[in-house]
Amino acid sequence: MGRIKGIIFDVGGTLIYPVDPVGETYARLARIHGVKLSAEATTVAFHEAMKSLSPRAKGSIPSDGNDRVHWKQVVRLSVPVEAFPNSPEFDAFFEEAYTYFAKPEAWGLYPEVLEVLEALRDHPVDLAVLSNWDGRLHAVLDGLGLGEWLPRRFISAELGWEKPDPCIYRHVTDVLRLAPATLLSVGDDSRTDVEGPRKAGWQAAQIERPKRDLWSAVRAVTKR
Numbered sequence: 695m696g697r698i699k700g701i702i703f704d705v706g707g708t709l710i711y712p713v714d715p716v717g718e719t720y721a722r723l724a725r726i727h728g729v730k731l732s733a734e735a736t737t738v739a740f741h742e743a744m745k746s747l748s749p750r751a752k753g754s755i756p757s758d759g760n761d762r763v764h765w766k767q768v769v770r771l772s773v774p775v776e777a778f779p780n781s782p783e784f785d786a787f788f789e790e791a792y793t794y795f796a797k798p799e800a801w802g803l804y805p806e807v808l809e810v811l812e813a814l815r816d817h818p819v820d821l822a823v824l825s826n827w828d829g830r831l832h833a834v835l836d837g838l839g840l841g842e843w844l845p846r847r848f849i850s851a852e853l854g855w856e857k858p859d860p861c862i863y864r865h866v867t868d869v870l871r872l873a874p875a876t877l878l879s880v881g882d883d884s885r886t887d888v889e890g891p892r893k894a895g896w897q898a899a900q901i902e903r904p905k906r907d908l909w910s911a912v913r914a915v916t917k918r
Contacts, residue, residue, distance in 0.1 A: 698897065698915050699821040700872045703844070704881025705827060707907075708901050709802045710838065716740045719800070720772060723790050729777050736772055743771035748826075749886075750856060759829035761851035765792055797832035798837025810908040811843040813916045822846040824866055824879070824909075826856040826886065858890030867894070881913045 703709055717737030724731045736782070747767060756763065769788050778784035794800055814821060823844050825831060828851035835841060848866050850856035855865070867874050874895030881887025881901060888898040899911035909916075 696875055696897070698819060698878045699876040700822065700870050701814070701912060701915065702822050702824045702848075702866060702891075702896075704879075704883065704887045704901075705823055705825040705835070707882035708880060709807050709823075709840070710803055710834070713800055713802050716772075719794060720769070720791060723787060723794065724773070726790070727778075727783060727787055729787075731773060731777060734890065740768065740772040742745075742770045746771065748841060748856075749858060752855070752861070755850055755854050755856050757852060757854035759849075759852045760836070761828035762792065762890075764851075765816060765828075790877055792830075796833055798834050801838060803838055803840075804903070804907070806908050808839070808843075810912055810916075811840075814912065817915055819915055820868070820870055820872065822844075822848060822870065824848045824857065824862070826850045828852070842866045857886035858893075860890070860894055863891055863894035863896065867891065867896075878911075878915075880908065 695802050715733065715737045717731070717733040717735070717740060720736045720740070721731040721733040742876070747764065750764070755761075766788050769791055770784070778787055811821070821844055823831075823846070825848070827849050829849065831847065831849055835844060835847070839851070846868075848862065850862065853862060853865060855862040867877065870877070875897070877896040879887050879891035879898040880894050884900060891898045901907060901911060
């Protein structure tokens with residue numbers, strides 16, 4: 695690796711993870727409405743929905759910060775239509791799910807995250823977050839104690855692009871005023887956190903737990 699001046703972290707699967715599988719959370723919330731869902735099947739359906747709706751076309755990402763329309767599509771595809779045949783019932787279920795995942799307690803930090811950020815404090819490197827998320831991410835990161843470390847955030851639903859759209863990588867480069875080759879993308883997704891950044895001229899390191907965690911990704915900077 696050449697000299698690194700900025701490390702750009704992905705969030706989900708890189709810094710944080712859902713405390714409970716998504717299907718378990720949806721099933722728990724559905725029970726409030728008298729609806730029984732299979733947690734396992736719902737988790738599978740959720741991941742299939744995410745794949746089917748990604749990547750989104752250029753110009754289709756709202757910049758309103760909340761991205762409710764997209765997440766409503768994801769949730770609708772994650773549960774059987776017959777589970778919530780009436781729109782008002784589904785709408786109420788969706789709002790509960792959307793609100794729940796804005797809570798810091800819905801998420802856990804991977805064990806090495808704070809240690810890695812602490813180790814990077816003494817190095818002349820800019821840190822930022824680049825995530826296909828929405829405005830809820832601010833409360834999540836701040837609530838998990840990451841606000842001090844990662845105040846600079848590039849969030850797709852606030853910018854109007856999502857990874858791997860080349861525009862979002864160029865935007866980060868322009869805002870940070872750093873040469874692309876000096877930026878290191880760190881994330882768990884080969885397409886959005888590795889291939890996309892590399893096409894933009896960045897360096898990239900993929901997280902593949904348990905084989906490669908954050909320490910492996912930032913070793914070139916920390917020398918650890």
